[in-house]
Amino acid sequence: MAIKMLGEFEVPRSPEEVYEFLVDPAKFAPLLPEFRGMEVQDGNHFTVKVNVGISHIKGVAQVKMELADGERPRRAQYKGQGSVAGGGVAFTAGFDLSYVDSGGTKVAWQGEAQVFGKLASVAGGLLEPLGKKNVQKLIDALQAALKG
Numbered sequence: 607m608a609i610k611m612l613g614e615f616e617v618p619r620s621p622e623e624v625y626e627f628l629v630d631p632a633k634f635a636p637l638l639p640e641f642r643g644m645e646v647q648d649g650n651h652f653t654v655k656v657n658v659g660i661s662h663i664k665g666v667a668q669v670k671m672e673l674a675d676g677e678r679p680r681r682a683q684y685k686g687q688g689s690v691a692g693g694g695v696a697f698t699a700g701f702d703l704s705y706v707d708s709g710g711t712k713v714a715w716q717g718e719a720q721v722f723g724k725l726a727s728v729a730g731g732l733l734e735p736l737g738k739k740n741v742q743k744l745i746d747a748l749q750a751a752l753k754g
């Protein structure tokens with residue numbers, strides 16, 4: 607089951623400042639909904655732990671993240687994969703940054719998640735609305751962090 611999302615927003619920071627925030631796991635990862643913790647392997651790889659729960663499948667997912675594409679100060683793209691009891695997920699999340707006339711930055715974001723295994727078959731139609739809700743929480747938290 608594939609879930610795709612995209613959108614954009616503007617913040618009053620320079621693309622360089624936004625890029626630095628996005629590629630710093632210590633700043634970016636705690637904004638993830640249900641964030642539980644993180645381990646950094648190196649400058650481009652880290653593992654986050656997040657609570658997950660759909661129907662009667664609940665647990666802590668360990669998601670291995672990679673900064674797959676970093677083009678300062680224009681683009682940051684993550685790839686990740688993780689598992690939880692009953693299934694797994696693979697995803698990409700990209701952020702394209704551009705200057706706006708007001709002196710801030712337009713952040714165009716896009717993401718795609720592929721959910722598989724028992725999780726996809728049991729949760730079925732709940733996954734897409736839950737995924738979109740959690741992505742919106744992340745985007746709202748990101749906007750708030752970049753405005754402050």
